[in-house]
Amino acid sequence: MSGAADNHGDETVRQIKSALGERVLDFQQRSPKRIYLEVDAQNITETAAVMSDELRGRLQTASAVDGPQKIEILYHWAFDSIGLVVSVRTRIDREQPEIASITTICPSAHWIEREMWELMGITFAGHPDMRHLLLLDDWPDGKYPLRRDYRKD
Numbered sequence: 001m002s003g004a005a006d007n008h009g010d011e012t013v014r015q016i017k018s019a020l021g022e023r024v025l026d027f028q029q030r031s032p033k034r035i036y037l038e039v040d041a042q043n044i045t046e047t048a049a050v051m052s053d054e055l056r057g058r059l060q061t062a063s064a065v066d067g068p069q070k071i072e073i074l075y076h077w078a079f080d081s082i083g084l085v086v087s088v089r090t091r092i093d094r095e096q097p098e099i100a101s102i103t104t105i106c107p108s109a110h111w112i113e114r115e116m117w118e119l120m121g122i123t124f125a126g127h128p129d130m131r132h133l134l135l136l137d138d139w140p141d142g143k144y145p146l147r148r149d150y151r152k153d
Contacts, residue, residue, distance in 0.1 A: 009032055009082050012055065012079055013029065015055055016037070019055065020047060023043045024037050024039060026038040033083050033084055034087075036086075037086065037089070038089045039090055041073075041092050041099050043090075044088075045100045048106060051077045052105055059075065062076065062113075064122060064146075066094070066146065066148045067094070069094055070092060070094055072089060072090070073091075073092065073122070076088075097122045097123065098125055099124060099125070100124070103126070110128075110129070114130065114133040115134060117130055118132055118134060119145055120144050120147060
């Protein structure tokens with residue numbers, strides 16, 4: 001990145017830290033173009049609003065990984081004008097995987113949340129249209145193909 005782009009990146013990092021404050025549980029800048037931060041699941045809608053509305057980031061995608069006790073969700077935000085990607089990680093309980101939907105803040109999360117719901121079993125509270133997107137409508141309840149304990153019958 002050029003010096004001017006570096007300055008904008010540094011300013012964006014400062015703004016993220018300032019805007020999210022104590023909500024940030026962990027912050028890592030692994031390169032000038034990649035930042036990873038962690039927030040508590042209860043703060044995900046506030047965090048999404050800061051990333052989208054205040055800082056003008058664009059939600060690229062979100063992904064989920066099934067761990068032994070927790071499910072990890074990563075929301076990837078792009079700051080295209082400066083070539084920066086910020087990944088916001090949160091973890092939810094594996095036995096009761098629920099988190100607030102961010103669709104009212106980022107309409108682009110609509111299909112991503114539906115995918116994670118049907119493939120990982122994550123409930124997105126407040127999602128306006130939670131129905132199958134990839135799997136058959138008669139897919140068995142409680143069977144999540146991307147969970148570590150999934151078994152075909």
